[in-house]
Amino acid sequence: MSVEPISPLAPLGVAAALAAESNPSITPHPRIWDEFQLSDRVGLVTGANRGLGLEMALVLLEAGARAVYCIDLPAEPGEEWQAVRAYAQRMRSGARLEYVRQDVTDQAAMWEVAQKVADKEGRIDIGIAAAGIASAGKNCLDYPADEFRKALDINATGALFTAQAVGRQMDRLGTPGSIIIVASVAGTITLKDMKTIPYNTSKSALLQLARSMACELGPKRIRVNTVSPGYVCTKMTGLFIESQPSVSAHWSSGNPLGRIATPDEMRGVIIWLSSDASSFCTGSDIIVDGGAHSW
Numbered sequence: 168m169s170v171e172p173i174s175p176l177a178p179l180g181v182a183a184a185l186a187a188e189s190n191p192s193i194t195p196h197p198r199i200w201d202e203f204q205l206s207d208r209v210g211l212v213t214g215a216n217r218g219l220g221l222e223m224a225l226v227l228l229e230a231g232a233r234a235v236y237c238i239d240l241p242a243e244p245g246e247e248w249q250a251v252r253a254y255a256q257r258m259r260s261g262a263r264l265e266y267v268r269q270d271v272t273d274q275a276a277m278w279e280v281a282q283k284v285a286d287k288e289g290r291i292d293i294g295i296a297a298a299g300i301a302s303a304g305k306n307c308l309d310y311p312a313d314e315f316r317k318a319l320d321i322n323a324t325g326a327l328f329t330a331q332a333v334g335r336q337m338d339r340l341g342t343p344g345s346i347i348i349v350a351s352v353a354g355t356i357t358l359k360d361m362k363t364i365p366y367n368t369s370k371s372a373l374l375q376l377a378r379s380m381a382c383e384l385g386p387k388r389i390r391v392n393t394v395s396p397g398y399v400c401t402k403m404t405g406l407f408i409e410s411q412p413s414v415s416a417h418w419s420s421g422n423p424l425g426r427i428a429t430p431d432e433m434r435g436v437i438i439w440l441s442s443d444a445s446s447f448c449t450g451s452d453i454i455v456d457g458g459a460h461s462w
């Protein structure tokens with residue numbers, strides 16, 4: 168099965184300028200946006216029935232991806248997902264949002280999902296592990312074992328199975344790729360006044376998971392990075408805001424920009440990490456938190 172090489176863009180930048188200036192037949196052409204193009208690429212995003220996962224799935228299609236497979240728990244995708252799929256189809260003929268019901272904690276099933284995608288599409292270029300659950304409200308000395316294990320199982324082990332699933336297909340096909348794990352700034356700092364030790368622990372684990380995978384998979388041209396958002400307005404955070412309205416102001420005052428993010432503010436970093444624009448970036452954690460970690 169042959170797949171287009173992922174970086175056909177060189178020379179770029181100054182090298183391209185010098186080449187063009189020494190050869191008048193080359194027409195100068197801005198290349199920077201070409202580097203962010205995901206034309207014909209195929210992505211798999213977990214937790215993508217809604218929230219950040221759905222936002223990330225859509226932006227991959229906007230950047231040119233052929234198909235994005237959304238993995239989540241409900242048997243059928245929700246109304247929001249259906250509307251986004253209809254929008255993507257109107258936006259660009261052939262842009263496909265696909266839905267697969269799957270629990271990310273089932274390793275064999277996750278591997279099988281990715282294998283089916285790769286068999287059907289002939290490639291998987293991008294994998295985003297966004298499925299996750301929040302946990303909060305209990306003292307660290309009392310946190311029940313089952314709740315701690317559940318957070319680690321979904322947030323950390325599920326992300327490993329997702330990264331394995333897409334990485335195994337990139338390896339099988341011999342193609343490069345980008346794996347992005349959605350961690351959190353809670354993996355680096357402790358969220359002030361939030362008693363959320365399972366969540367913080369699971370997100371911290373993801374930083375090292377990505378670094379370790381990046382080191383093993385670099386020779387195969389598979390990049391692995393984490394994105395660590397601060398507070399973003401989604402259903403996950405909405406649950407806290409509804410139960411404790413003062414939380415919104417508290418979170419907003421916790422960063423220099425003085426507000427909570429909207430999900431679309433993760434679009435730029437996702438396209439950068441998914442595309443050739445970040446071709447030398449692996450094993451990195453990109454924090455997008457309004458500066459909260461700076462305080």
Ligand SMILES: NC(=O)c1ccc[n+]([C@@H]2O[C@H](COP(=O)([O-])OP(=O)(O)OC[C@H]3O[C@@H](n4cnc5c(N)ncnc54)[C@H](O)[C@@H]3O)[C@@H](O)[C@H]2O)c1
Nearest residue numbers: 214218219239270271297298299351396398399401402403
């Ligand atoms: N919202 C924030 O402020 C924020 C900040 C930092 C990081 N994050 C992370 O971003 C990711 C997305 O969060 P969100 O805010 O969009 O939350 P969300 O609750 O809106 O979406 C999470 C999605 O993951 C799915 N999911 C949960 N368990 C699953 C499983 N076992 N298998 C498959 N899917 C499963 C849910 O069904 C849901 O659709 C999470 O990993 C979260 O920890 C969120």
